[in-house]
Structure formats: C-alpha cells, structure tokens
Amino acid sequence: MNKKYLMFGVLGLFTIALVTAGVILYSVSQDVTVNPSFVFNGVSSASAIIAGGEMVSSEDLSVSSGTSLIIPLDISTTPVEAGITHTEEYILSASGVQGTDSMVYVSAVDAGVSTVGDLDTISWDANNLLGYASHVDVLIDTDSDGIVDDALVFEYAKVDASDCDDVADYPTGEFNTFADKGTIGATSYAWLSSGVPGYCGLPAFDDNHKTLTDWKVLDYDVIGFDFEVDNWIQDSDSDISNILINGASVEVSLKPSESLGFRVNTEFGLAVFGDYTITTEVSVR
Amino acid sequence: MKKQITFLFLAIFFIGMTSALDLTAGECSTIDFPNEDSVSIEIIGNSSDMEGFSWTKNLTIIEYCFDLDYKPDNFTIRWFNEEEVFVESSGGGSSGGGSRYFSKSTTTIEEDNSTDVNEIEEPEETIEDVQEEIKEPIFKSKESAYMFGLFVVFIVVAIILFIMKFIELKKAERRLENYE
Numbered sequence: 001m002n003k004k005y006l007m008f009g010v011l012g013l014f015t016i017a018l019v020t021a022g023v024i025l026y027s028v029s030q031d032v033t034v035n036p037s038f039v040f041n042g043v044s045s046a047s048a049i050i051a052g053g054e055m056v057s058s059e060d061l062s063v064s065s066g067t068s069l070i071i072p073l074d075i076s077t078t079p080v081e082a083g084i085t086h087t088e089e090y091i092l093s094a095s096g097v098q099g100t101d102s103m104v105y106v107s108a109v110d111a112g113v114s115t116v117g118d119l120d121t122i123s124w125d126a127n128n129l130l131g132y133a134s135h136v137d138v139l140i141d142t143d144s145d146g147i148v149d150d151a152l153v154f155e156y157a158k159v160d161a162s163d164c165d166d167v168a169d170y171p172t173g174e175f176n177t178f179a180d181k182g183t184i185g186a187t188s189y190a191w192l193s194s195g196v197p198g199y200c201g202l203p204a205f206d207d208n209h210k211t212l213t214d215w216k217v218l219d220y221d222v223i224g225f226d227f228e229v230d231n232w233i234q235d236s237d238s239d240i241s242n243i244l245i246n247g248a249s250v251e252v253s254l255k256p257s258e259s260l261g262f263r264v265n266t267e268f269g270l271a272v273f274g275d276y277t278i279t280t281e282v283s284v285r
Numbered sequence: 286m287k288k289q290i291t292f293l294f295l296a297i298f299f300i301g302m303t304s305a306l307d308l309t310a311g312e313c314s315t316i317d318f319p320n321e322d323s324v325s326i327e328i329i330g331n332s333s334d335m336e337g338f339s340w341t342k343n344l345t346i347i348e349y350c351f352d353l354d355y356k357p358d359n360f361t362i363r364w365f366n367e368e369e370v371f372v373e374s375s376g377g378g379s380s381g382g383g384s385r386y387f388s389k390s391t392t393t394i395e396e397d398n399s400t401d402v403n404e405i406e407e408p409e410e411t412i413e414d415v416q417e418e419i420k421e422p423i424f425k426s427k428e429s430a431y432m433f434g435l436f437v438v439f440i441v442v443a444i445i446l447f448i449m450k451f452i453e454l455k456k457a458e459r460r461l462e463n464y465e
Binding site for chain 2: 007011026029030033
C-alpha cells in the first residue's frame, strides 16, 4: 500500500516539475510584506489655548523598535514660531529584576565625536523622581573593529574621587547632570565597565578609575552614549532633557528592539497667545 | 483510501504555492535565481512608489533591501531574464507539433548592479511588434500550467488504478481456475 502512494506522489511531482520547467524556468517571484522599522505610540497632537508665558506638556509618548538596526530618530514638533520652544524630555524608569536599565542612546556620529580624545564635556538636565541619579556610559571600541567592547561609566557616586561613594546625599528633584558634583569635564572620573566594580580605595577598582583627561591618553574609539538609569543600587526613575555633548545639543537614536518613552514640553513666550495645536511626529532621520 | 488520496493531491498542490516573506524596513533578504544571466524586475501590487528599495544580483543570488524609513506595504517582486520566453505550438498541428521559443521585451526596471535605484526603461520592441511572431502559447499563466499538471496527474493515477484493478481481477480469475 505504501509503495502505491509513493508512486502516485512521485508521478505527480514529476509532472508538475516538467510543466513548471517549461513555463517559469527563467523567473522567480517573491511575495513580500514590509513592516515599519518602528512604531510610534501615544496621542501625538493636542490643542491648547495660550495666554502667554505658559508651558504645555504632551502626553507620554513612545517609540518601539521592530528592527535589528539602530534607528536615527527625527522628533519634530509644530508649530515652529518665534517665541515657541519645544523640548523633548526622555522618560527613564528601571525597576523589577536587578540590573534592569532604561536609556536614551546618542550615536558618536551625531555627537561629532570619534574617539575619547574628541570628548570634552557632557551635561543634561535631570528630574530625579526616584532612586539613584541618571548617569552616562560612554561606549568604546578598544580594538577598532567597530563593535562596542566596553564603556566608561560617569556616575554620581564615582565621578568625584574626593567625594566618592557618598550614598547619604544622592540628589533628587531637578538638577543639572550630577547636581553638587557638576557636569562632566576634564577632571571627572569614569570607571571601566569591564573592570572590577567596587568602592573607591579598592586597588583593583582604582586602577580602572581615572579622569577623562587620563582616559584620553588611551584614545579609544567612541561608538555612542547611553544616558540611563538602572536598578543595580535601587529602583530608579528619572526624566532627562537638554543633552549636550561638547556644548552642542544632540539628536537621539533608537537601539534595536528597544523602546524609548518621552514627552514634549512646549514653552510659549510672554508675547505668544492664542489657540494652538501642538503636534509631534517621529520619522527616520 | 479516499482521504489519503485527497491529502496527497492537496500536498502536491500546496508545494507550488509561494509563501509570503515578512520583512521589517531596514532589512535585506536573498533569493536564488536559476542562472547567472542578467535579470529584469517587475513589481506587482505595490501601493508605495518603491523609494528606498534596492537590489543586486551576484551570480545566482539576488539580494534585495528596504531602507529604514520604507513605508509599510505588501507586493510581489518578480525577477526574470531580460528576454521572457513562452513555449508555443505551431498552429495547425498537422506537421507533428514541436515547440519554438520566442522572446518579447517588457517595460522593466533594469538590473541594479549598485545600490542606486534605476529608472524604468522603455522597451525597444513593443508587445504589438512581436505579436505576429508569437503564436498562441500553450499556457497563458502559471495557474493554468499547474491546473494542466494536476489534470495529467489525475489521468495518470486513474489509468494506474485501472491497470492495477485489472491485474487483481486477472489474478483472482487464475486462482479460481486453479482451485477448480
């Protein structure tokens, strides 16, 4: 019985193969469905009656990546008029399983930085709502193969070697970069992520804990910057905005399979009043 | 028995169907082509202007890519050798048949050897120009070719079943005669 079915199947396939070869030997076709590289979530448009000197915040918005590539984002908000300023505020929240992080990514290309030697200053505005202040990982390529191998971590507790591990006064509320410890510059300390984690004074940690000026000597290639919060110490929530690298504002990108939450704060000058519709759009830059 | 034969026919039918490929903007995919000759391309069913789509052919491998900002869409892409062929039969049939191959050019997008998108090229020879040379093709579409193939399979299976039944009957008759 099995031989019968086998014979029928072979005959059928042979016939189809003969006909197919005669008609479509010289062409191939493929049905394709192309999905968008990212999804934009949230209510992106709102109306407001402005009496001058007000600030309007959008609802919380987000973009989610569906691709394996980094997506350079163009977040644009209208209206664009004199006296009206739009500022993106990135919503970072890390909770749950220890080691969870939440970040906004800036590529080195967008920052105009190729190596650590090109990096002079970093700053941002933070509104720390919970836990440990936001920090920045400078992603470096130590063997020049274009792939991130390590990171220089500038964080509140380690950025000033003379005031290290000061857990008692972690900043909260609104401040710039590291509050009482200032912004990132030549004398700011960073530790190498792949090195021994530990406290200031531990020799193995101190060997990988240097100033930006010291790290410039090695002059590693820079791939990008992760401005983030994590919950290695405690659950943390922070909103950050006005990211400046070497004094210049930068555009952000979306990492593969990541999501980025943000809102847009629109400030109207004192002389600006009337009915406005504020609309935010996100596209691939 | 009937269920098994029905399943077999359905399996043969579905083998020929093309399955849709899901891609995300920014990604690439590849497809094999039967020969290394140059090819042209036809896009069927697209609602976008294909801006951000690119493809290259290296030997028998065609790679096609979509830019990160490609608009969502679904369509069929068809690559074919620059001169498309039809199998045709001579009109009267009294000469014993046989086949001749004719070619026609079409409005296509040229083979893209770089990442640049080429413009659509006007055909050198229109379909009307070669209409006189082309006699009626046996198969106007892939679907009719497959239907014909299935019909042939059905006839062959029927003939084989008939022969097997006939042989069984003959064996039964012989057994009866030997018994007697």
